[in-house]
Amino acid sequence: MSSPAALRRSPLALLVVLFLGLCFTGTAYAALQPSAAPGTSAATMSAEDVAAGKKLFLGNCATCHGTNGEGVDPIGPSLVGAGAAAVDFQVSTGRMPLPAPGVQADRNASQVKFSEEEISQLAAYVDSLGPGPDVPAAEYTDLQGADIAAGGAAYRTNCAMCHNSSGTGGALTRGKYAPTLMGVEPQHIYEAMLTGPQSMPVFNDNNLTPQDKENIIAFLKNMEEGGNSYGGAGIGSYGPAGDALFVWTLGIGTLIALAVWIGRKAA
Amino acid sequence: MSTNHVPQGAGHLRAETATAGAATATAPQPGWSPDQGSKDATFPKALVGVDERLGAAKMMRWGLGKVFPDHWSFLLGEIAMYSMIIALITGTFLTLWFVPSMGHVVYDGSYVPLKGVAMSEAYASTLDISFEVKGGLLIRQLHHWSALFFIVGIAVHAARVFFTGAFRKPREINWVIGVVMSLLACIEGFAGYSLPDDLLSGTGIRAMNGFMMSAPVIGTWMTFFVFGGEFPGESIITRLYIAHVLLIPAILVGLFVAHLILIVLPKHTQYPGPGRTNDNVAGFPVMPVYAAKAGGFFFVVFGITALVSALVQINPVWVFGPYDPTQVTAGSQPDFYMWFSDGALRLLPGWLEFELWGTTWSFNIFLGSLLLLPLVWLILGVYPFVEAWITGDKREHHLLQRPRNAPVRTAVGMAAISMYLVLALACINDILAIKLHLSINDLTILFRVLFFVLPVVVFFVVKRLCLSLQRHDRETVLHGWETGRVVRTEEGRFFEVHAPLDEYTRWSLVEYETPRPLGQLDGAPTDEHGVRRPAGPLTGLRNALSSFYYKDSITAVTPSELAAAHHHGEHEALETPEEAARIDQHGAPVSEAPGDDYYTKGLKAGRHS
Numbered sequence: 001m002s003s004p005a006a007l008r009r010s011p012l013a014l015l016v017v018l019f020l021g022l023c024f025t026g027t028a029y030a031a032l033q034p035s036a037a038p039g040t041s042a043a044t045m046s047a048e049d050v051a052a053g054k055k056l057f058l059g060n061c062a063t064c065h066g067t068n069g070e071g072v073d074p075i076g077p078s079l080v081g082a083g084a085a086a087v088d089f090q091v092s093t094g095r096m097p098l099p100a101p102g103v104q105a106d107r108n109a110s111q112v113k114f115s116e117e118e119i120s121q122l123a124a125y126v127d128s129l130g131p132g133p134d135v136p137a138a139e140y141t142d143l144q145g146a147d148i149a150a151g152g153a154a155y156r157t158n159c160a161m162c163h164n165s166s167g168t169g170g171a172l173t174r175g176k177y178a179p180t181l182m183g184v185e186p187q188h189i190y191e192a193m194l195t196g197p198q199s200m201p202v203f204n205d206n207n208l209t210p211q212d213k214e215n216i217i218a219f220l221k222n223m224e225e226g227g228n229s230y231g232g233a234g235i236g237s238y239g240p241a242g243d244a245l246f247v248w249t250l251g252i253g254t255l256i257a258l259a260v261w262i263g264r265k266a267a
Numbered sequence: 268m269s270t271n272h273v274p275q276g277a278g279h280l281r282a283e284t285a286t287a288g289a290a291t292a293t294a295p296q297p298g299w300s301p302d303q304g305s306k307d308a309t310f311p312k313a314l315v316g317v318d319e320r321l322g323a324a325k326m327m328r329w330g331l332g333k334v335f336p337d338h339w340s341f342l343l344g345e346i347a348m349y350s351m352i353i354a355l356i357t358g359t360f361l362t363l364w365f366v367p368s369m370g371h372v373v374y375d376g377s378y379v380p381l382k383g384v385a386m387s388e389a390y391a392s393t394l395d396i397s398f399e400v401k402g403g404l405l406i407r408q409l410h411h412w413s414a415l416f417f418i419v420g421i422a423v424h425a426a427r428v429f430f431t432g433a434f435r436k437p438r439e440i441n442w443v444i445g446v447v448m449s450l451l452a453c454i455e456g457f458a459g460y461s462l463p464d465d466l467l468s469g470t471g472i473r474a475m476n477g478f479m480m481s482a483p484v485i486g487t488w489m490t491f492f493v494f495g496g497e498f499p500g501e502s503i504i505t506r507l508y509i510a511h512v513l514l515i516p517a518i519l520v521g522l523f524v525a526h527l528i529l530i531v532l533p534k535h536t537q538y539p540g541p542g543r544t545n546d547n548v549a550g551f552p553v554m555p556v557y558a559a560k561a562g563g564f565f566f567v568v569f570g571i572t573a574l575v576s577a578l579v580q581i582n583p584v585w586v587f588g589p590y591d592p593t594q595v596t597a598g599s600q601p602d603f604y605m606w607f608s609d610g611a612l613r614l615l616p617g618w619l620e621f622e623l624w625g626t627t628w629s630f631n632i633f634l635g636s637l638l639l640l641p642l643v644w645l646i647l648g649v650y651p652f653v654e655a656w657i658t659g660d661k662r663e664h665h666l667l668q669r670p671r672n673a674p675v676r677t678a679v680g681m682a683a684i685s686m687y688l689v690l691a692l693a694c695i696n697d698i699l700a701i702k703l704h705l706s707i708n709d710l711t712i713l714f715r716v717l718f719f720v721l722p723v724v725v726f727f728v729v730k731r732l733c734l735s736l737q738r739h740d741r742e743t744v745l746h747g748w749e750t751g752r753v754v755r756t757e758e759g760r761f762f763e764v765h766a767p768l769d770e771y772t773r774w775s776l777v778e779y780e781t782p783r784p785l786g787q788l789d790g791a792p793t794d795e796h797g798v799r800r801p802a803g804p805l806t807g808l809r810n811a812l813s814s815f816y817y818k819d820s821i822t823a824v825t826p827s828e829l830a831a832a833h834h835h836g837e838h839e840a841l842e843t844p845e846e847a848a849r850i851d852q853h854g855a856p857v858s859e860a861p862g863d864d865y866y867t868k869g870l871k872a873g874r875h876s
């Protein structure tokens with residue numbers, strides 16, 4: 001037979017090398033790919049879920065997002081690549097289906113239209129249109145071992161400029177707003193960071209690692225549970241605006257009333 | 268008070284203590300006798316020696332016999348005074364623990380959400396005051412609430428003085444002192460809430476840094492000078508601290524003493540009322556009634572401030588976190604007294620910043636800060652002098668005006684307040700937007716329009732309200748109260764029975780004067796030879812302003828008018844067109860000024876000596 005050197009020159013060699021290269025790359029990708037958090041769609045969602053989700057989608061979402069989730073300009077964006085996390089966030093907080101057009105979809109937790117199962121079916125369908133961020137694993141939303149202080153620092157750096165240092169929300173341009181974060185499910189806060197709904201920027205796992213996100217949520221939950229409520233009633237956590245409202249109404253009002261009382265002539 | 272002894276020092280005064288109580292010119296309360304308490308009014312032995320050396324009795328006697336009139340609105344200034352004292356006391360407590368340093372430390376206190384976070388010593392020590400020092404948080408909150416009450420007290424007190432004309436001669440200097448104090452109080456407040464070095468206050472310092480930088484040409488140099496280099500540097504907290512605890516309080520307390528002396532030296536102003544004239548004071552001597560009331564009011568103010576501080580959170584620095592120039596929180600506002608300036612910045616359009624000659628000119632910031640801040644206090648300070656010039660009045664005034672009796676001043680004041688309020692509300696446009704579900708952009712446009720439109724509307728509405736109230740007063744004086752009892756006469760005529768007004772009520776309604784426009788007082792512009800009278804360059808302006816102030820005014824009912832109304836015996840006495848015209852304009856000569864002999868004579872006999 002010919003020497004290995006001769007084989008190297010064989011026309012088939014190129015194909016073999018190409019085949020090996022592709023195999024190696026594919027294996028390496030599968031091994032090193034950032035795991036899309038456990039509980040991925042592929043694992044738990046079946047074809048039936050996707051089909052049921054499609055049915056729900058056509059009945060409730062297609063008007064604005066198109067019959068194939070491709071979006072209807074200008075009323076609804078394309079959902080290709082939106083991912084299950086976005087669906088879960090928008091639908092389980094009652095933002096979607098949108099009751100009426102407006103500057104922004106409001107959180108409406110008491111008016112959630114679908115059961116958890118239906119929401120996961122919808123999510124499976126949307127995820128089938130193109131992969132996107134998935135619903136976070138429970139280990140990142142159970143707040144076990146989270147660092148509140150680190151979460152506070154990350155919160156002040158990334159979130160406080162819109163949501164306020166006490167998480168009570170703030171105004172954005174033209175009637176839009178950053179909603180309050182008090183009383184929001186940890187999973188929904190996580191999904192919001194992951195998907196950047198409406199005016200919010202996306203904080204993907206490179207900006208804020210899943211642990212950072214969990215820390216932030218733990219910090220918010222600590223505030224929600226009164227971890228920062230010292231010194232009496234907070235007047236809505238609106239800083240000097242609340243103080244001014246108080247001092248100019250009840251505060252000075254009481255003192256003036258007492259001044260009137262003291263200034264009266266004795267009977 | 269007898270005047271024919273020559274005072275013989277402290278001993279003489281002690282001998283006279285028995286009658287010291289009678290030193291006032293006021294009608295005492297019924298049942299009060301000048302000799303009361305004289306039996307056991309012996310001077311305590313221990314104090315004799317003190318008095319022989321200090322001669323304090325003389326001053327005490329003068330001071331304690333001083334008469335102050337009774338009115339709740341005179342206590343508004345005391346709210347400010349007592350709040351300042353509370354702030355001084357609590358502030359001293361805080362200095363014992365506060366570390367005015369920007370040195371870096373890592374927090375290891377008991378507040379878990381900040382454990383292990385890097386911060387300045389100033390912030391860490393503020394957290395320690397709040398969480399480790401016994402009673403520290405209460406004192407911190409007392410300090411901040413009393414500071415807010417101090418400035419609110421100043422504001423309502425200044426409004427009282429302005430709208431009642433208490434700033435007129437001879438009290439202009441005291442008005443100016445008060446204006447300077449109000450400016451210092453705001454700076455003091457700003458310096459104070461900047462000290463904790465939390466995220467909110469650091470944002471405020473950043474804004475101040477921007478204000479200074481907007482100064483044309485010298486801005487950058489100035490900020491480097493004040494901050495000791497690039498923002499934030501390591502010295503601003505230390506510098507603000509010394510301003511906050513030493514420099515400004517020292518000036519403030521000095522001016523406060525001067526303010527008090529200038530209140531006590533001339534007699535206190537009083538509202539018009541029975542027996543009250545420009546030459547007397549009706550009220551209580553300091554000892555014992557007024558001292559008890561004023562002293563009691565201190566405890567009332569302290570008590571309310573303490574109650575508020577115990578129940579209502581203020582400036583929770585632990586929520587804001589330590590200052591980091593890369594961070595900011597939504598809803599960042601200064602304390603309310605700085606709002607108007609911040610609001611102006613939010614309203615000023617961005618195109619006011621431009622580049623010229625290789626330099627950036629930030630007029631969008633400069634106008635709302637470095638120009639507006641001094642301008643507001645300058646206008647406040649010069650107002651008494653401007654009004655005196657416009658009025659041409661050089662007399663002393665110890666009798667206050669009811670706001671309605673100075674319609675244009677009241678309207679100008681309210682218009683200015685409305686302008687200030689628009690700016691202040693513009694500063695919380697984000698909070699208004701989120702609370703009222705409005706667009707912040709629409710609010711900004713609304714406030715821009717309101718800034719120019721609202722003062723005009725407020726001016727006309729308030730002026731008309733004042734004039735209507737004055738007309739109503741005239742009506743009441745001339746025809747008495749409406750009783751609501753309608754009577755039908757034999758001829759079938761209906762009329763409402765009016766109850767006559769008693770003299771005492773009437774006094775307060777007629778005891779005011781209405782200045783006339785200067786142009787009309789000066790007479791013809793030429794003298795008897797047809798030569799134009801010499802007129803200064805500002806005469807035209809002065810006459811125009813005077814006419815603006817006093818052309819529409821309603822004079823108090825004069826004795827002759829009252830007599831005429833009584834003579835007619837019926838309510839339509841002054842309904843003739845001539846009368847109506849005379850009320851509106853000064854075209855026709857006005858009879859004698861009100862507050863003249865008729866009224867004073869009528870009551871002098873019985874009321875005061």
